[in-house]
Amino acid sequence: xxxxASFEALLAPLLPTAYRAALHMTRRPADAEDLVQEAALLxxxxxxxxxxxxxFRAWYLRILTNCFVSGYRKxxxxxxxxxxxxxxxxYLFTRALALRPGTDDPASVVLSKVDAEHVTEAIQALPxxxxxxxALYFVEDLSYREIASICDCPVGTVRSxxxxxxxxxxxxxxxxxxxxxxVPGAPKEA
Amino acid sequence: xxxxxTCEDVFRRLDDYVDRELSEDxxxxxxxxxxxxxxxxxxxxxxxxxxxxxxxxxxxxxxxxDLLTRISRALRENR
Numbered sequence: 001x002x003x004x005a006s007f008e009a010l011l012a013p014l015l016p017t018a019y020r021a022a023l024h025m026t027r028r029p030a031d032a033e034d035l036v037q038e039a040a041l042l043x044x045x046x047x048x049x050x051x052x053x054x055x056f057r058a059w060y061l062r063i064l065t066n067c068f069v070s071g072y073r074k075x076x077x078x079x080x081x082x083x084x085x086x087x088x089x090x091y092l093f094t095r096a097l098a099l100r101p102g103t104d105d106p107a108s109v110v111l112s113k114v115d116a117e118h119v120t121e122a123i124q125a126l127p128x129x130x131x132x133x134x135a136l137y138f139v140e141d142l143s144y145r146e147i148a149s150i151c152d153c154p155v156g157t158v159r160s161x162x163x164x165x166x167x168x169x170x171x172x173x174x175x176x177x178x179x180x181x182x183v184p185g186a187p188k189e190a
Numbered sequence: 191x192x193x194x195x196t197c198e199d200v201f202r203r204l205d206d207y208v209d210r211e212l213s214e215d216x217x218x219x220x221x222x223x224x225x226x227x228x229x230x231x232x233x234x235x236x237x238x239x240x241x242x243x244x245x246x247x248x249x250x251x252x253x254x255x256d257l258l259t260r261i262s263r264a265l266r267e268n269r
Contacts, residue, residue: 004265012258019253033254040261041268089201093236106232107239116247123248138248144211163205166241 002047010056011040017057017140018064024135025068027124038071039064057140062150065132091170099183113182114173122172130165137162195223200230208238 011018015036022032022039043050043063050059096106103109123134136147144162148155177183195203200223206212207220224231254260 004262007265008258008262011261015257015261016249016253019257020248020251023251029254033257033260036257037261037264041264044265044268089204090233090237092240093233096236104232107236107243111240111243114247116251119244119247120251138245144209159206159211162209166205169244170240 002044004044007044007047011043011060014057014060018060020139021061021135022064022068024120024123024139025065025132035064035068035071039067042067055146058142058146058150061136061140062152065136065150066152068132087164087167087171089167091167092174095174095183110173110177110183114177118176118180118182119173122169122176125172125175126165126168130161130168133158133161134165134169137165195219197223197227197230200224200227201233204234204237207234208241 018036018039019032022035023029026032026035039060043060046063050056092110093106096109097103100106100109123131123138126134132151133147136142136150142150144155144158147162148158151158174183200207200220203212203216203220207217210217212220224234
């Protein structure tokens with residue numbers, strides 16, 4: 001029988017990452033806690049399948065992601081989602097330059113105005129399949145290959161979803177900033 | 191000797207370059223272009239800084255203090 005203490009010793013350092021990923025996936029703190037706990041219980045029951053010395057972080061995050069996809073996602077709790085159309089590359093870059101022409105630090109034009117809650121809100125506006133890879137990407141330094149292993153999908157799928165997710169995130173972030181009055185309305189397109 | 195990358199070549203690879211997912215050869219050619227193209231360099235700096243800052247902000251999100259305690263209790267109750 002698995003000793004809880006030895007399992008917890010592996011899980012404890014991972015909990016901040018797991019909770020933050022779960023929060024972005026589920027969109028609600030209470031659901032995120034439940035998801036992390038559910039995944040922990042499942043991982044504990046399957047701990048005999050885990051090969052000591054291998055990547056516990058990826059193994060557990062895979063269980064967590066599967067729990068989300070098979071369980072919470074089915075509840076179809078849909079928050080507001082960003083429009084999938086019209087999310088070109090360099091979305092924030094062009095708007096930052098329009099806001100402050102000639103600046104040599106366009107990043108600070110946007111980044112100085114948004115905090116973690118704004119970013120979280122923007123991620124939570126992403127559709128499920130983009131939000132899951134974005135959640136894993138932002139909370140931990142995972143490669144495309146690691147995210148693909150966790151999500152059980154091809155590396156190419158992770159790559160395209162992540163790139164698209166980041167473009168959509170920029171659009172959502174700008175929308176949040178506009179709604180909060182942090183930036184003026186969108187500049188006219190050239 | 192491989193052809194130098196154009197702005198278009200770098201633009202198409204920017205996401206992968208920011209993620210450190212390009213081959214060494216392609217990364218070197220992107221760097222070579224960024225060293226001589228101020229506009230591409232500014233775009234790269236923006237995207238790189240944006241992602242780094244977003245990651246930093248998100249990794250500071252508070253985690254419930256009792257989460258491990260709650261899980262620990264659940265593990266023992268479920269044995």
